[in-house]
Amino acid sequence: MAPFVILIMCFISLAFVSYVHYASRQRRRGGHEKAAKLPPGSMGWPYIGETLQLYSQNPNVFFASRQKRYGEIFKTRLLGCPCVMLASPEAARFVLVTQSHLFKPTYPRSKERMIGPWALFFHQGDYHLRLRRLVQGPLGPYALRALVPDVEAAARSTLADWDGNVASTFHAMKRLSFDVGVATIFGGQLDERRKAELRQNYSVVEKGYNSFPNSFPGTLYYKAIQARRRLHGVLSEIMRERRARGELGSDLLGCLMQSRAPAGDGGAGALLTDEQVADNVIGVLFAAQDTTASALTWIVKYLHDNPKLLEAVGAEQAAIHHANHGGARPLTWAQTRSMALTHRVILESLRMASIISFTFREAVADVEYKGTRTHARTHTRYTRT
Numbered sequence: 200m201a202p203f204v205i206l207i208m209c210f211i212s213l214a215f216v217s218y219v220h221y222a223s224r225q226r227r228r229g230g231h232e233k234a235a236k237l238p239p240g241s242m243g244w245p246y247i248g249e250t251l252q253l254y255s256q257n258p259n260v261f262f263a264s265r266q267k268r269y270g271e272i273f274k275t276r277l278l279g280c281p282c283v284m285l286a287s288p289e290a291a292r293f294v295l296v297t298q299s300h301l302f303k304p305t306y307p308r309s310k311e312r313m314i315g316p317w318a319l320f321f322h323q324g325d326y327h328l329r330l331r332r333l334v335q336g337p338l339g340p341y342a343l344r345a346l347v348p349d350v351e352a353a354a355r356s357t358l359a360d361w362d363g364n365v366a367s368t369f370h371a372m373k374r375l376s377f378d379v380g381v382a383t384i385f386g387g388q389l390d391e392r393r394k395a396e397l398r399q400n401y402s403v404v405e406k407g408y409n410s411f412p413n414s415f416p417g418t419l420y421y422k423a424i425q426a427r428r429r430l431h432g433v434l435s436e437i438m439r440e441r442r443a444r445g446e447l448g449s450d451l452l453g454c455l456m457q458s459r460a461p462a463g464d465g466g467a468g469a470l471l472t473d474e475q476v477a478d479n480v481i482g483v484l485f486a487a488q489d490t491t492a493s494a495l496t497w498i499v500k501y502l503h504d505n506p507k508l509l510e511a512v513g514a515e516q517a518a519i520h521h522a523n524h525g526g527a528r529p530l531t532w533a534q535t536r537s538m539a540l541t542h543r544v545i546l547e548s549l550r551m552a553s554i555i556s557f558t559f560r561e562a563v564a565d566v567e568y569k570g571t572r573t574h575a576r577t578h579t580r581y582t583r584t
């Protein structure tokens with residue numbers, strides 16, 4: 200079992216304090232008023248708060264030092280937003296599962312615009328549920344079976360370029376996970392020209408993702424928005440071609456294009472618009488690429504640091520390679536399921552490395568948690584390590 204540490208950070212905005220749904224319900228039940236306090240912690244300087252402290256060191260150190268001092272819940276102010284940080288699996292369950300109706304996913308507007316406002320992780324309720332179900336199919340084990348040859352080809356091509364040529368492992372892994380992402384979304388039938396167009400334009404989007412959102416021509420942000428538009432153009436073209444052929448396909452793109460809204464989602468039976476499909480294609484690429492690339496990079500690093508383990512994993516892989524006549528026969532799904540040691544190395548690496556530092560939620564009502572109070576408009580962040 201991989202235990203994971205979860206840090207949850209909630210931004211509190213006093214400007215949007217709304218009716219204290221949760222806390223007041225609790226009070227009514229308790230029969231007496233007991234005002235909850237704000238959690239401990241320092242709000243730092245006016246407006247900028249503790250932003251500089253966060254960005255001048257490893258974010259995990261910033262969070263860990265405050266967690267040590269104040270415990271699993273503390274307040275701070277980052278990027279102009281008063282926040283509450285929650286740091287325990289129990290708190291994560293509170294925000295993400297048991298009281299999830301009190302929170303909504305919120306990203307800075309500039310980032311939403313970059314990925315696409317219709318991408319599932321900016322939504323809640325029926326639309327989110329529908330998209331969540333839709334993407335789960337083509338990303339599930341049954342669909343992945345058919346992709347083993349494409350994944351093997353992508354891994355081979357990464358290794359062929361590797362010998363002596365790789366300046367950055369992370370960069371090589373990003374390329375690999377992009378190729379696997381593209382195979383998943385387009386069912387391994389996208390031509391090389393299109394793939395290159397998507398790759399180049401997507402990398403411009405990525406460079407602008409964490410830049411200052413200044414739409415002045417020439418800035419990274421401006422270039423990213425332009426590239427985002429071109430990505431949309433390429434995707435629309437692919438969708439038009441599929442419709443003209445009358446074959447939408449059973450890959451992720453095909454599933455998104457065919458989905459009809461269930462009753463209750465406003466306009467039952469309606470298809471997703473091309474805009475909605477494109478935003479979700481880019482959204483899945485975004486969710487998949489950096490996370491997978493960083494996990495793979497950590498695995499390479501941990502194996503490098505443990506020569507004995509590296510040798511044992513190498514032996515496990517070599518035996519399969521040998522059984523496939525030196526790669527003359529394709530890797531099978533059953534073989535991917537029989538890499539016991541390799542699989543354990545992957546799980547242990549995911550446990551040790553902190554792939555996503557935190558994520559956030561915004562409270563839609565005032566919330567009381569363990570006797571402390573969080574005002575409405577709360578953004579939540581959590582980390583797995």
Ligand code: HEM
Binds near residue numbers: 304491494549554
């Ligand atoms: C080691 C690799 C990965 C890690 C650590 C990771 C982590 C996460 C986390 C923490 C979230 C939740 C974010 C939030 O709710 O605020 C998330 C959401 C998501 N991830 Fe991943 N992820 C990984 C790989 C992938 C891959 C490979 C895909 C797709 C092929 C993917 C697709 C998604 C999607 C679609 C969501 C949104 C789910 C929703 O809103 O319901 N992720 N991921």
Ligand SMILES: *[C@@H]1O[C@H](CO)[C@@H](O)[C@H](O)[C@H]1NC(C)=O
Binds near residue numbers: 397429
């Ligand atoms: C982006 O996509 C367009 C097609 O819309 C293509 O002509 C261009 O070469 C791609 N790459 C870059 C870096 O813009």
